[in-house]
Amino acid sequence: MIYREAGQFKTSYAADQQLFPIRQDRIGILILLAVVFLAIPGIASEYWFSAILIPFLIFSLAALGLNILTGYAGQLSLGSAAFMAVGAYAAYNFQLRIDGIPILISFGFAGLTAAGVGILFGLPSLWIKGFYLAVATLAAQFFIVWCLTKFPWFSNYSSSGVISAQKVVILGHEFASPREKYLLVLSIVAVMALAAKNMVRSSTGRAWMAVRDMDVAAAVIGIRLMPTKLLAFAVSSFYCGVAGALYAFCYLGSVEPDGFSLDMSFRILFMIIIGGVGSILGSFLGAAFILLLPIFLDITLPWAAGLLGLPFSNATVSHIQILLFGTLIMFFLIVEPHGLARLWQIGKEKLRLWPFPH
Amino acid sequence: MSKKIGDVILDLQNISLRFGGVKALTDISFDVREHEIRAIIGPNGAGKSSMLNVINGVYHPQEGVIVFRGQERKRMEPHHAATQGIARTFQNIALFKGMSVLDNIMTGRITRMKANFLEHALWLGRARREELEHRKKVEEIIDFLEIQHIRRTPVGRLPYGLQKRVELGRALAAEPSMLLLDEPMAGMNVEEKQDMCRFILDVNDQFGATIVLIEHDMGVVMDISDRVVVLDYGKKIGDGLPDEVKNNEDVITAYLGASH
Ligand SMILES: Nc1ncnc2c1ncn2[C@@H]1O[C@H](COP(=O)(O)OP(=O)(O)O)[C@@H](O)[C@H]1O
Numbered sequence: 001m002i003y004r005e006a007g008q009f010k011t012s013y014a015a016d017q018q019l020f021p022i023r024q025d026r027i028g029i030l031i032l033l034a035v036v037f038l039a040i041p042g043i044a045s046e047y048w049f050s051a052i053l054i055p056f057l058i059f060s061l062a063a064l065g066l067n068i069l070t071g072y073a074g075q076l077s078l079g080s081a082a083f084m085a086v087g088a089y090a091a092y093n094f095q096l097r098i099d100g101i102p103i104l105i106s107f108g109f110a111g112l113t114a115a116g117v118g119i120l121f122g123l124p125s126l127w128i129k130g131f132y133l134a135v136a137t138l139a140a141q142f143f144i145v146w147c148l149t150k151f152p153w154f155s156n157y158s159s160s161g162v163i164s165a166q167k168v169v170i171l172g173h174e175f176a177s178p179r180e181k182y183l184l185v186l187s188i189v190a191v192m193a194l195a196a197k198n199m200v201r202s203s204t205g206r207a208w209m210a211v212r213d214m215d216v217a218a219a220v221i222g223i224r225l226m227p228t229k230l231l232a233f234a235v236s237s238f239y240c241g242v243a244g245a246l247y248a249f250c251y252l253g254s255v256e257p258d259g260f261s262l263d264m265s266f267r268i269l270f271m272i273i274i275g276g277v278g279s280i281l282g283s284f285l286g287a288a289f290i291l292l293l294p295i296f297l298d299i300t301l302p303w304a305a306g307l308l309g310l311p312f313s314n315a316t317v318s319h320i321q322i323l324l325f326g327t328l329i330m331f332f333l334i335v336e337p338h339g340l341a342r343l344w345q346i347g348k349e350k351l352r353l354w355p356f357p358h
Numbered sequence: 359m360s361k362k363i364g365d366v367i368l369d370l371q372n373i374s375l376r377f378g379g380v381k382a383l384t385d386i387s388f389d390v391r392e393h394e395i396r397a398i399i400g401p402n403g404a405g406k407s408s409m410l411n412v413i414n415g416v417y418h419p420q421e422g423v424i425v426f427r428g429q430e431r432k433r434m435e436p437h438h439a440a441t442q443g444i445a446r447t448f449q450n451i452a453l454f455k456g457m458s459v460l461d462n463i464m465t466g467r468i469t470r471m472k473a474n475f476l477e478h479a480l481w482l483g484r485a486r487r488e489e490l491e492h493r494k495k496v497e498e499i500i501d502f503l504e505i506q507h508i509r510r511t512p513v514g515r516l517p518y519g520l521q522k523r524v525e526l527g528r529a530l531a532a533e534p535s536m537l538l539l540d541e542p543m544a545g546m547n548v549e550e551k552q553d554m555c556r557f558i559l560d561v562n563d564q565f566g567a568t569i570v571l572i573e574h575d576m577g578v579v580m581d582i583s584d585r586v587v588v589l590d591y592g593k594k595i596g597d598g599l600p601d602e603v604k605n606n607e608d609v610i611t612a613y614l615g616a617s618h
Pocket residue numbers: 377380381382400401402403404405406407408409
C-alpha cells in the first residue's frame with residue numbers, strides 16, 4: 001500500500017484537477033526532475049549526452065507533436081519528419097538573415113513556420129479521413145523535402161542543400177558542450193511537454209478528442225470541425241518544427257533535406273504506436289524504446305551469439321532489429337493500442353490495490 | 359399538467375428531404391411550442407431521425423422553411439444549432455468512446471468556454487477558472503443523473519443503459535432550451551426506462567427545456583408527451599394530443615400494417 005490515494009480526499013474540484021492529483025505521483029515527478037536536471041548532468045558521459053539523451057529528448061518532442069495530431073485529434077500523418085525539416089531550415093534562415101536575432105526566438109519562429117506549413121497540408125483533412133489523409137500527408141513529406149533540395153535559397157546555396165547550424169548563444173553564453181546542449185534541450189522539451197499536458201486536459205484537448213472519437217456528435221455539440229482540426233495540425237507541426245530546429249542545432253550540427261526522410265516519419269509514428277497513442281508519457285516511452293532497442297541489441301546480441309557459439313554478423317543485428325520492431329508494432333496495434341503508457345497505467349492500478357487485489 | 363406551455367418556438371413548414379432517389383421526408387409541417395414535450399412516432403424508416411437531423415442542421419432539406427424563435431433559418435450547420443441552444447442525443451449512442459464520463463459531459467459545455475488554446479497551454483487565470491466553474495456545473499448534472507460512481511470511467515466500458523444516460527448528461531451540460539432525444543429508451547429494461555422517463559420529465563419541469571422526443575414505446579409516449587406527430591414513409595399521417603392520435607384511423611393502420 002505504498003502507492004495509492006487512500007486517505008488523500010479531495011475537498012475541492014481545484015484539488016481534483018491538479019496536474020498530478022495523487023501525492024506519490026507528485027513526489028515521483030519531483031524526483032524525476034531532480035534526476036534529469038541535477039543528477040544526470042553530473043554523471044553522464046559525453047557519449048551519453050550526444051548519442052542517447054539528446055536524440056531521445058528531441059524525438060520525444062517530435063513524437064509528442066505527432067501524438068497531438070494523431071493520438072488526440074485522430075488525424076493520421078506520415079509527414080512528421082518533413083515538418084521537422086521545415087523547423088530546422090527555418091531556424092537556420094532566421095539566424096542567417098535577421099541580424100542578432102536571439103536563438104530561442106529563432107526556434108520559436110521555426111515552430112511557427114512549421115505550424116503554418118502544417119495548416120496548409122492539414123487542409124485536406126477537412127474533406128478526407130484516415131487512409132486518404134495519410135496519403136495526403138505523404139505528399140507533404142515528399143514535397144517539402146523536394147522543395148528544400150530544389151530551391152538553393154533555403155540552404156543559402158550550399159551544395160546538395162546541406163546546412164550547418166549556427167552557434168547556440170543565449171545571453172552571451174555559448175552552449176557548446178553536449179552537457180550544456182542537453183540541459184537546453186531538456187528545458188525546452190520539459191516546458192513544451194507541460195504545455196501539451198495542459199492543452200489536452202482542458203477544453204482544447206477535449207475538442208480534439210471529440211473530433212477524433214465521433215465527429216458528427218462533436219459538431220452537434222457545437223465544436224467547429226475546421227478550426228479544431230487545423231489547430232491540431234498547427235500545434236502538432238509547431239512541436240515537430242521545434243524538434244527539427246533542435247535536431248539541427250543541438251544534435252547533428254549539420255543536416256540535409258534527405259536526412260528528414262519518410263523513414264524518419266515512420267520511426268516517429270512507431271514511437272507513438274509502441275509508446276501509446278493519445279498519451280504524453282507514451283511519446284517519451286516510445287522514443288526511448290525505439291532509440292534504445294538497437295543499442296541494446298548491438299550490445300547483447302553478439303554476446304548472446306558468442307555464448308551459444310553461433311555465427312554472427314552485423315547484418316544479423318539489423319535483421320533481428322527489423323523483425324523485432326515489426327512484431328512489436330503488430331503486437332501493440334492488435335493487443336494494446338494504448339502502448340507502453342497503458343501498461344504503465346495498469347501496473348500503477350495493480351500497485352494501488354496491492355496487496356489486496358480485490 | 360401544471361406547467362404552462364408557451365408560444366410556438368420551432369415551426370417546420372413543408373419540409374422535404376431526399377437522399378438521391380430515397381424520399382426520407384415529404385412535405386412535412388408541424389410546430390413545437392415552448393416547454394412542451396413533443397413526441398415523434400412512426401415505424402422504422404419513417405423519417406423520424408432524419409427529422410431531428412433537419413432540425414439541428416445535420417441534414418439540409420431540399421425544400422421547406424424552418425422558423426426558429428421567429429427567425430427564418432437559411433442553411434445552418436450543426437454548431438450553429440448548438441450555439442442557439444439546441445442539443446440532442448443519438449439513436450445509436452454517439453459518445454466519445456475514448457474519454458471518461460466526466461470529460462464527455464464537460465465537452466457538452468464547450469460552446470460556453472471562452473479560453474483559447476494558448477491560455478490552456480499556459481494554464482492562465484481564465485483557463486483555470488473556467489475549468490473549475492464548468493466542472494461545478496457538470497457535477498450538478500452528474501448528481502442529477504445519479505452517475506457519481508462512474509465519473510472517471512471511460513464511457514466505452516459502461517453498459518448500454520448508462521451510456522444513454524451519460525449521453526443525456528452531455529446534452530444537458532449545454533443547458534439547452536431545446537432538447538432533441540432520439541429513442542432515449544430503446545433497448546432498456548423497465549427499470550431503466552422508468553429512470554429515463556423521470557429524468558426527461560424533470561428536465562422539462564425544472565429546467566423548462568422544450569423536448570422533441572422520438573420513442574417507440576407507446577405507453578411512454580402517451581404518458582409523458584403533450585402532443586404527438588406521426589410519420590410513415592416520410593409523410594405525416596397524424597398530429598395532435600396523445601388521445602387523438604391513438605384513435606386516428608391512419609395511425610392505427612400504419613401501426614398494424616407495419617411490422618416493427
Ligand atoms: N444519411 C442518409 N443517407 C441515405 N439515406 C438515408 C440517410 N439517413 C436516412 N436515410 C433514409 O431515410 C429514411 C428515413 O430514415 P430515418 O430517418 O433513419 O428513419 P427512422 O428514424 O424513422 O427509423 C430511410 O429510408 C433511410 O434509409
